[in-house]
Amino acid sequence: MRFAHEFRDGRLGRALAAELPALVEPGHTYRLMEVCGGHTHAIYRYGIEALLPDGVELVHGPGCPVCVLPMGRVDDGIAIARRPGVILTCFGDMMRVPGSLGSLQEARSLGADVRMVYSPLDALRIARENPDSEVVFFALGFETTAPSTALTLRRARRDGVANFSCLCNHVLIEPPLRALLDAPGLQIDGFIGPGHVATVIGAGAFGFIPAEYRRPVVVSGFEPLDVLQSIQMLLAQLASHRCELENQYRRVVSWEGNPRARAAMAEVFSPRSSFEWRGLGSIADSALRISDAYAEFDAEERFPVPGVQLADPRECQCGEVLTGEIKPWECRVFGTACTPDHAIGACMVSPEGACAAYYSYGRHRVGETV
Amino acid sequence: MTAGGPSCEEPRGHGHIPGDSCVTCGDAAEWMRVVEMNADDDTALCVDARAPIRTVATELVGVDTELVGVDTGLVGTVARGDALLVHAGVAIHHEARETAHRGTASE
Numbered sequence: 178m179r180f181a182h183e184f185r186d187g188r189l190g191r192a193l194a195a196e197l198p199a200l201v202e203p204g205h206t207y208r209l210m211e212v213c214g215g216h217t218h219a220i221y222r223y224g225i226e227a228l229l230p231d232g233v234e235l236v237h238g239p240g241c242p243v244c245v246l247p248m249g250r251v252d253d254g255i256a257i258a259r260r261p262g263v264i265l266t267c268f269g270d271m272m273r274v275p276g277s278l279g280s281l282q283e284a285r286s287l288g289a290d291v292r293m294v295y296s297p298l299d300a301l302r303i304a305r306e307n308p309d310s311e312v313v314f315f316a317l318g319f320e321t322t323a324p325s326t327a328l329t330l331r332r333a334r335r336d337g338v339a340n341f342s343c344l345c346n347h348v349l350i351e352p353p354l355r356a357l358l359d360a361p362g363l364q365i366d367g368f369i370g371p372g373h374v375a376t377v378i379g380a381g382a383f384g385f386i387p388a389e390y391r392r393p394v395v396v397s398g399f400e401p402l403d404v405l406q407s408i409q410m411l412l413a414q415l416a417s418h419r420c421e422l423e424n425q426y427r428r429v430v431s432w433e434g435n436p437r438a439r440a441a442m443a444e445v446f447s448p449r450s451s452f453e454w455r456g457l458g459s460i461a462d463s464a465l466r467i468s469d470a471y472a473e474f475d476a477e478e479r480f481p482v483p484g485v486q487l488a489d490p491r492e493c494q495c496g497e498v499l500t501g502e503i504k505p506w507e508c509r510v511f512g513t514a515c516t517p518d519h520a521i522g523a524c525m526v527s528p529e530g531a532c533a534a535y536y537s538y539g540r541h542r543v544g545e546t547v
Numbered sequence: 548m549t550a551g552g553p554s555c556e557e558p559r560g561h562g563h564i565p566g567d568s569c570v571t572c573g574d575a576a577e578w579m580r581v582v583e584m585n586a587d588d589d590t591a592l593c594v595d596a597r598a599p600i601r602t603v604a605t606e607l608v609g610v611d612t613e614l615v616g617v618d619t620g621l622v623g624t625v626a627r628g629d630a631l632l633v634h635a636g637v638a639i640h641h642e643a644r645e646t647a648h649r650g651t652a653s654e
Contacts, residue, residue, distance in 0.1 A: 215575045295635065296618075298636050322634065325618070325636065331620075373632075376576070376639050376640050399575065435621060437622065438639060
C-alpha cells in the first residue's frame, strides 16, 4: 500500500542510510532542524537518529502547536471553562498543558465542563446538541489545522448555531522561522520543512529560507523513509554547496498548496498584530484571530478573559529546547520533576513535543551515556 | 472508529487512525478512502485507506472497518474510491481513484 507501507521498508531505509556517510565531510558537524513536531515524533519512533552518520545532528524546532502555546492562553481557556453554562472543547493534548492556574484537565476535575474533541466539527455538533449551553472550541494549530476551524465557523454561520464560538490560538509557521533565523548565533545548516503545513500553504511558501537566509530546506513527508530521504537531500545540497528549496513530499505537496483552504482561512481569520510564543517571545503577525466578519463567533469578544502574559516556570527550559539551544535531556528537570505524567513544560505534554518523544522512546538513556 | 492513542480519546464521527500520537496536535494527517459521498453537505463516509476493501470489478461491495465522516469542503468534488488526506476530520488533499489505486497491488 503506497500511502504508508512503502515508506516504512526497513531494507530501503538501511540502503538510504548507507548513502549518507559519503555526503558528510569528516570532522564537520551538520545541524538540521526538523521544524515540525510530527517529524520529531517520527524520528524517535523509528529510531532515525541511530541511522545517521557521526556529525549529523537533528535539532527539534518549534513546530508543535501545543508546545509553543504560552501559559497565559491556557489560563484564558480555563477562565472561560469555569463560567456557568459553558462547555469548553479542545484537542486531547491541550487538556494537560499547564497554565498558572492548572490545566484544563484539572479544571474539569473541579467541575468545569471540558470535553476532548478530535475535530472542531465535533465541537460544533456538541453545540447543536446542547442549545442551552455556550460551546467554545479552544482552537490551536498551524496552517494544517486552521482551515478546519475556518470550515467549522463557516458551517456554524450557515446553520445558525449561535451558541458556538472559538478561542482562537492558531499560529503561522513563517514568522517563528524568521525569528529563529534572525537570532544571533543560530547554528542550523538546513531545515526539514513541515509537509502538511505545506499541503495547505504550498512548498513555495518556504522559498524565503534559501533566498533570504541562505539555508537549504526540504519539505518532507512523515514516514521514516520520507524523513531519511529529506536528510539525504539536505546533506547532498550541503555537500555540493547548493542552497535550494526542494520538495521531497511531492506525492502530496504542490507548489501553491490548497487554494480552497487558504481562501477559507483568509475569510475567517485576520492576523494578530502580536502573539506570544513559548521560548520565542512575542512575534509580530505570527498568529490568527477571528476576523471582524466572523466576530460573533469570537470567544474573546463573547467572554472576558484574563489576557495576561505569564513567564514559564523558572525550572522549565522549554524555550531553549524549542530553539534548539539544548537537547531535551539537557533540561534540568527532564525525567525527574518533569515527566509525561507530571509535565512542567509543554514540550513534555504533547507526544509531538521533543521532550515527550525523547522520554517515550528512551532516547534520554542514550543522552545519559554521552 | 476508536480513538488513536493516549491523547484524543473521545472522537465521535471522525476518523482517528490507531497510533500513539494526537494527530491533530502534531502536523499529522491520515489517508482515508471514500466509500460514500454526500455532495449536498460536502461530506463523505470513508474508511482507513490501509483497511482491506472488497470489490467486484471496480465496484466496492464491502469494507471491513468502521465508516467515518470526513468533511470534503476544502478539496472539491470527490468520488468513491478516491483517497483523502484527512486532518482533524477535514480532507486537506485529494487524489482521484485512478491515481490513488496506481501501484496498490496489495489491496
